[in-house]
Amino acid sequence: MSDKQKLVVIGNGMAGARTVEEILARGGGEQFDITMFGDEPYGNYNRILLSNVLNGTQDPADIFLNPLEWYTENDVTLHAPARVTQIDRARKEVRSNDGQVTPYDKLLIATGSRPFVPPMEGLQGPEGEDKHGVFVFRTIDDCHKIAGYANKCRKAAVIGGGLLGLEAARGLLNYGVEVHVIHLAPWLMNNQLDAQGGKILTSIMQKMGVHVHLEKATAAVLGDDSVTGLQFKDGATLDCDMVIISTGITPNNELARDCGLTVERAIVTDNQMRSVDDPNIYVVGECAQHRGRVYGLVAPLWEQGQALADHITGRNENAAYHGSKIATKLKVMGVELASMGVTEASDERDEVVIFSEPKRGTYKKLIIRDGILIGAMMLGDLNKVAYLMQAFDRGTPLPEERLSLLFDIGAPSVEATMLEMPDTAQICNCNGVSKGQIRKCVEGGKRSLKMVMEATRAGMGCGSCKKLVSEVVEWAAEGQVEEDPSIHYYVPGVALIKSELVEAIMAQGLKSVSSVFETLAHGVEDAGSKMGLASLLKSLWGAEYEDERDARYINDRVHANIQKDKTFSVIPRIYGGVTTADDLIKIGQVAKKYDVPMVKFTGGQRIDLLGITKENLPKVWKDLGMPSGHAYAKSFRTCKTCVGTDFCRYGVGDSTGLGIKIEKRFQGIESPGKMKLATAGCPRNCSEAMVKDLGAVAVEGGNWEIYIGGAAGAHIRKGDILCIVDSHDAVLQIMGRFMQYYIENAKYLERTYGFVERVGMDKIRSIVVDDSEGIAARLDASIQASVDAYVDPWLEADTPATANQFISTLPVLQA
Amino acid sequence: MPIMTPEKTQYSLGSVAQIPLGEGRNFQIGGTEIAVFHTRQGVFATQAECPHRHGPLADGLVGGTQVTCPFHAWKFDLTTGEPLMGQCALQTYPVRLTDSGDIELTFLGEAAHFVS
Ligand SMILES: Cc1cc2nc3c(=O)[nH]c(=O)nc-3n(C[C@H](O)[C@H](O)[C@H](O)COP(=O)(O)OP(=O)(O)OC[C@H]3O[C@@H](n4cnc5c(N)ncnc54)[C@H](O)[C@@H]3O)c2cc1C
Ligand code: HEM
Ligand code: SF4
Ligand code: SF4
Ligand code: FES
Numbered sequence: 001m002s003d004k005q006k007l008v009v010i011g012n013g014m015a016g017a018r019t020v021e022e023i024l025a026r027g028g029g030e031q032f033d034i035t036m037f038g039d040e041p042y043g044n045y046n047r048i049l050l051s052n053v054l055n056g057t058q059d060p061a062d063i064f065l066n067p068l069e070w071y072t073e074n075d076v077t078l079h080a081p082a083r084v085t086q087i088d089r090a091r092k093e094v095r096s097n098d099g100q101v102t103p104y105d106k107l108l109i110a111t112g113s114r115p116f117v118p119p120m121e122g123l124q125g126p127e128g129e130d131k132h133g134v135f136v137f138r139t140i141d142d143c144h145k146i147a148g149y150a151n152k153c154r155k156a157a158v159i160g161g162g163l164l165g166l167e168a169a170r171g172l173l174n175y176g177v178e179v180h181v182i183h184l185a186p187w188l189m190n191n192q193l194d195a196q197g198g199k200i201l202t203s204i205m206q207k208m209g210v211h212v213h214l215e216k217a218t219a220a221v222l223g224d225d226s227v228t229g230l231q232f233k234d235g236a237t238l239d240c241d242m243v244i245i246s247t248g249i250t251p252n253n254e255l256a257r258d259c260g261l262t263v264e265r266a267i268v269t270d271n272q273m274r275s276v277d278d279p280n281i282y283v284v285g286e287c288a289q290h291r292g293r294v295y296g297l298v299a300p301l302w303e304q305g306q307a308l309a310d311h312i313t314g315r316n317e318n319a320a321y322h323g324s325k326i327a328t329k330l331k332v333m334g335v336e337l338a339s340m341g342v343t344e345a346s347d348e349r350d351e352v353v354i355f356s357e358p359k360r361g362t363y364k365k366l367i368i369r370d371g372i373l374i375g376a377m378m379l380g381d382l383n384k385v386a387y388l389m390q391a392f393d394r395g396t397p398l399p400e401e402r403l404s405l406l407f408d409i410g411a412p413s414v415e416a417t418m419l420e421m422p423d424t425a426q427i428c429n430c431n432g433v434s435k436g437q438i439r440k441c442v443e444g445g446k447r448s449l450k451m452v453m454e455a456t457r458a459g460m461g462c463g464s465c466k467k468l469v470s471e472v473v474e475w476a477a478e479g480q481v482e483e484d485p486s487i488h489y490y491v492p493g494v495a496l497i498k499s500e501l502v503e504a505i506m507a508q509g510l511k512s513v514s515s516v517f518e519t520l521a522h523g524v525e526d527a528g529s530k531m532g533l534a535s536l537l538k539s540l541w542g543a544e545y546e547d548e549r550d551a552r553y554i555n556d557r558v559h560a561n562i563q564k565d566k567t568f569s570v571i572p573r574i575y576g577g578v579t580t581a582d583d584l585i586k587i588g589q590v591a592k593k594y595d596v597p598m599v600k601f602t603g604g605q606r607i608d609l610l611g612i613t614k615e616n617l618p619k620v621w622k623d624l625g626m627p628s629g630h631a632y633a634k635s636f637r638t639c640k641t642c643v644g645t646d647f648c649r650y651g652v653g654d655s656t657g658l659g660i661k662i663e664k665r666f667q668g669i670e671s672p673g674k675m676k677l678a679t680a681g682c683p684r685n686c687s688e689a690m691v692k693d694l695g696a697v698a699v700e701g702g703n704w705e706i707y708i709g710g711a712a713g714a715h716i717r718k719g720d721i722l723c724i725v726d727s728h729d730a731v732l733q734i735m736g737r738f739m740q741y742y743i744e745n746a747k748y749l750e751r752t753y754g755f756v757e758r759v760g761m762d763k764i765r766s767i768v769v770d771d772s773e774g775i776a777a778r779l780d781a782s783i784q785a786s787v788d789a790y791v792d793p794w795l796e797a798d799t800p801a802t803a804n805q806f807i808s809t810l811p812v813l814q815a
Numbered sequence: 816m817p818i819m820t821p822e823k824t825q826y827s828l829g830s831v832a833q834i835p836l837g838e839g840r841n842f843q844i845g846g847t848e849i850a851v852f853h854t855r856q857g858v859f860a861t862q863a864e865c866p867h868r869h870g871p872l873a874d875g876l877v878g879g880t881q882v883t884c885p886f887h888a889w890k891f892d893l894t895t896g897e898p899l900m901g902q903c904a905l906q907t908y909p910v911r912l913t914d915s916g917d918i919e920l921t922f923l924g925e926a927a928h929f930v931s
Contacts, residue, residue: 041903061888068898493878514837514855525855527878527890550837554874554885557838562885566871802835808871809841809848810833812826 004033007312008094008104010084010255012038014047015285015301016110017066018432022309024074031313032106036071037096038080040139043067046460048298048430050143051164051331054171060140065457087259089278106280106312109267111252113286113296114138117245121220122231133227133242137168149242150175157181157230157240159218161188163330165246169210170332172244180211180238182218182230192328192339196356197377200363204335204379213238249296251287266294271320273308282308291323300324302432327389327429329382338385340392341375342367350374353402364406371397383407386468387417390425418475427472428465433458435472442476449473450487490748491533493517493526498536498747505540512546513537531556532748535634538670539743543789549802555632558806559793560617563610566808568617570609572626573667576641576659576679577605583626590623604638604676606631614808618797627667627792634749636669636739637676640688644681644698651681653698658728659687662696665732668790669783671743673751677735688712690719693752694738696731699724704731708738708764709756717753720761723769736783737776738768744782828918831858839873839882844922849908851918852893856880859893860910860920866903 007023009016020034028034038044044066052058071078079098086095093103115136117123125131133153135146150156150172158169161183172179181188187198188205202212216236221243222229229239251266261275262268266289268276273288275281285301286294295301303324310319327340345352345367353366362380366373366388373392378385384405391398398405423436433456446452449470453459459466474481490498494516501520510516513533517525530551538545555561560568572587587607591599597611606629612620621628630637639662642648644655659679669675678689679696689695691712697705703724710719722738725731741764746755756764766772768779796805804810826844834840834853841848841863848863850873859880865872870886877883880893891898896905909921 525877525879527876527881527883530876530878548837549835550877553876554871557874562871562874564868564886566869566874802838803833804835804840807840808873809843810828812828812842812844 004031005105006103007032007034007106007108008102009034009036009108009110010087010094011110011112011252011285011287012036012040012044012078012080013110013112013285014044014065014298015112015305016108017044018302019108019110019284019305019308020076021066022305023313024076026309026313026315028309028313029075033077034075035077035102035104036079037082037084037094037102038078039083040141041081042140043070043078043080045140047138048331050137050140051167051171053140053143054137054146054168054174055333056171056174057333060143084255087255087281089259089281092280104280106282108282108284108308109256109275109287110283110285111255111287113249113251115245116248116250118218118247120218122223123221125225129225131221131223131227132225133223134221135242135244137164137244137246146172146242146244147175150177153177153241155180155240156242156244157238158244158246159230160246160248161185161212161214162191162246162248163189163328165244166205166210166330166332168244168246169205170208170335173209177242178211179209180213180240181205182213182216182232182238184215184217186215188212188214189330189337189339192343193377193379194343194365197343197363197365197379200356200358200361200379201335201337203358204361208334249286251289251294253287256283256287265289271307271322272311273304273321282312284308290321293323295324295326297326297328299326299426299429299432306432325393327392329385335379336382337377337379338382338389339377340389341373343375343377353406355406366402366405368398368402373398386465389429390421393426418472427468428456428458428460430465431457431460433469438469438472439476442473447473447477447480447482449481490536491526491529493524493529494521494533496520498745501536502540505537511537511541511544513548513551515546531634535670535672535748539786542785547801549805557802558614558617559628559632559796560612561632565611567611567613569631570612570617570620570624571602571606571629571631572624573629573663574606574626575663576639576656578641578656578660579607586624586626590620593623594620602631604631605640606638614806617806618800621794621797628794630668630793633668633670634674635671636663636666637674639663639666640676640678640692642680642686644679648681648686650684651698652700653681653702653704654728655679655681655687655696655698658696658704658731661728661732662735665787666736666739668793669739669743669786671739672746672748675739675752691716692719694735695719696735702726704728706731706734706738709752709761711751711753715751715753720756722761722765733780734768736787737779738764740779740783740786741768744779824922826920826922827913828920831912831916831918837877839875839877841871841873842920844920847922849920849922851910851920852877852882854880854893858910858912858918860908861891861893861896862906865889866905872905 046063046065049058049063053060082096082098084094084096093101095101115138155178156172157180158165159182161181169179169181187195188201205212217233218230219233220231222231227243229237231237253263256267257263261277266287267283268289269283270276273282273284284304304321307319307321310316330337349369351368355364365377367375372395376388421435425435427433427435437456441452441455446455452473459469488497490501513530516533531553534551549557560570596609600608602608639659641656641659645651646656675693677694678687678692680687680689681698689697690707691710695707699705703726705724706722707719708722711717742755828842831853839850839852841850850861850863852859854877865884867889870884872882874885875882881890882893883890891905896907898904911919913919
């Protein structure tokens, strides 16, 4: 038996896990056997980044703060999913819904809160089950449920126009639904903004495409078992097929109340964050009420956790938490908004400084009492926010010159500000990182922004402090900031930048992916690096490349695009999007023969047969008798065309003929990212050639404008004109040369829009058009070699490349 | 309820050459699909479907003794089934290569594996 005390933590969220980290950092691992209970089936993740997960800027996998290994490595026993159902203070044990009874010496309650759903009719279906389409927004699971449902919806309503409601509304826009925000107060974010600021925010949200309904109280959710609309108290209704309720939070107090602890709005604590009734029970996070206040943001809980950890480990018996001043920032892409303290002057002494420019969406307001900042809101421009947050938090007197508080005019230099700033000043409010911690981290040898961010987590929350973090890093490193090398590696698993990697590969004659891992990565094979290496080796060695099929993504092993039900899509090549009656009949017959569940026209003027099993792929290809359309590969994809001079009344150049030539020449050419092309017969641009990776647009006089670096997917960019040429052949030559230059110099997965911006149009034009480096002939020869080496991958229908290439499940021969 | 097959059962799945090096293939044993991986570090066997959204793990990319699901890139350790990002683990099955290069899998029956 261990003689350590037993510390049991209820709640494995941001406060619980962070407090345990603080306890461990103070040597608490020697003092306590730590057991944590978490209701969610995961390690602790950064809840505030769920907004980014919903709006698609962050992957759920990237928001974990404490992955499961962390618990094992730190000898923390985690029970998850397991919900504590009872605290027995007399016997000092807790019961959980997985049937366990766990004794404790010290207990930490960190149960957080849950969304508050105001009473309204129709939240449940006829059988009392939750109505389909009604959601709250608090957990990873909520986030996924919302995402899954939104994909099927047309119109969504968010009830509640506060911080979280607006973040959810912005996130929903990404799913292509019409979004309505329903708010009870006369303006949005009424806790953080005054009427004027609220009005400006409303118009910004409207411009973004969000419909805003103010002073509306929801009476009922309509619909039988799925949502069909909302009914308001004033009698009006709104059609919608999903609802997110975001009207505040309720602390999870029940456990504490049931075991007799004092609970008001939340569990009442003393300055050491202990329940006022039981010195063995600590409380932290959103379920704690300290000096009458309950917080709903993360910054206070870092401070609570530190005081608590100092106290419980005996590091500092007098450690105390004195309450926090809080500032908020709205994490909505395209809206810069921060707010702190009060929103209105309330005393004769109060001085109000306002700047307002509603047309540009800028609004700044400060409320100052006796030279000290007591409230601020900044909309549209956050340049001064870091400074104001410091001044607000510490209560330092403001300079007399008020103008410089709002704008960067003759402000003190960064150095001066850094020197003045005490070590204890909090830089990252999301993760509670002070200037001193960053300084120590830099002095400890971490001299790049990325390394410091990873080590301290500063800047990894809402991101608003990133600029300040980089300033502190620069100051502390005394100008010796290093860039983190790994961001330059071509693939994560081999520590070399692209040019070094290419050199090593050529010098040592490495022709297969496995030989690169063997020779250049100490024999460590990394799945995330395989595809990038395969693409590079193929471009370097051409026909000599030793193809290892396991280095390919499944799509490239079977030459088709995998779908969510494990079937594949088959898209035959249709040069330039121009087909014939015979080919259409053939495609139709194949679709019938294989009972293809969906036949669809793609955005690239092709026909897609969706829902083909892996086993049927070779048969379908043979029956079609058409080459692969490469719609699955990092390669030349398609060249869309318009009808050009063949039929169009406006056409000035033969765009169809050119498109077909382009596609016949470059089909199947592999590249770091996919290449989508188009040709247009005139600047009306019907085939969208100006937003393609490469495009050619006919202009008067028999000329063609060549565009590169366009994009119209998740990223939208108009292409830049590379040059103007006067014949189809010249278009083919310049396009081929650019492709080869891109293939040789782009990072893996870097699309042309990123490549063009990184390298610069001037440089690309001088090399590709003016041959400033004298490599044009070599580029032309290399692309010609790739063109000559082209083999239709669908021929593997007859000659499979590997054993059981198209078979998922093999027979068991003998039991 | 699955049927209990209490005694330990060995299955010979045939030559490892059926599975291209570095890839995986499924085998169906009773009602259970099992993915078998032929890696440069040896053979491994796990449940066939990803616990996230049923991605086909045998179609994933293998790196060392890890597999990445082809659907949303969850990663798992093939030796233990442990997830590398902190979610559900995979069921693993004992598997070895015989001297003649055949895959031999030990399967305890469906019910016995799922203690919960
Ligand atoms: C989408 C979103 C965006 C946000 N953005 C911001 C922001 O930009 N800035 C900011 O400062 N704050 C933000 N917040 C608020 C912030 O996330 C919370 O203040 C913070 O997570 C509170 O931490 P906590 O540990 O008290 O609660 P939680 O993180 O909720 O953790 C409590 C955990 O305890 C578990 N639990 C509860 N009861 C039990 C039980 N009986 N047994 C076992 N486990 C239990 C819960 O399942 C939960 O996992 C945001 C919140 C959301 C939802
Ligand atoms: C916590 C770990 C999780 C991670 C890292 C994760 C990751 C992902 C990723 C990357 C996607 C693809 C999203 C996209 O392409 O837009 C996805 C999709 C999906 N996930 Fe998860 N996920 C997690 C948990 C869950 C859980 C718990 C559920 C079920 C409750 C779930 C259900 C889904 C669904 C339904 C989709 C498809 C969404 C859609 O159709 O739009 N995921 N997940
Ligand atoms: S086809 Fe493209 S746009 Fe449509 S759901 Fe899939 S990834 Fe999104
Ligand atoms: S781009 Fe010009 S030539 Fe081509 S179809 Fe449109 S109008 Fe006609
Ligand atoms: S199904 Fe495997 S990661 Fe989503």
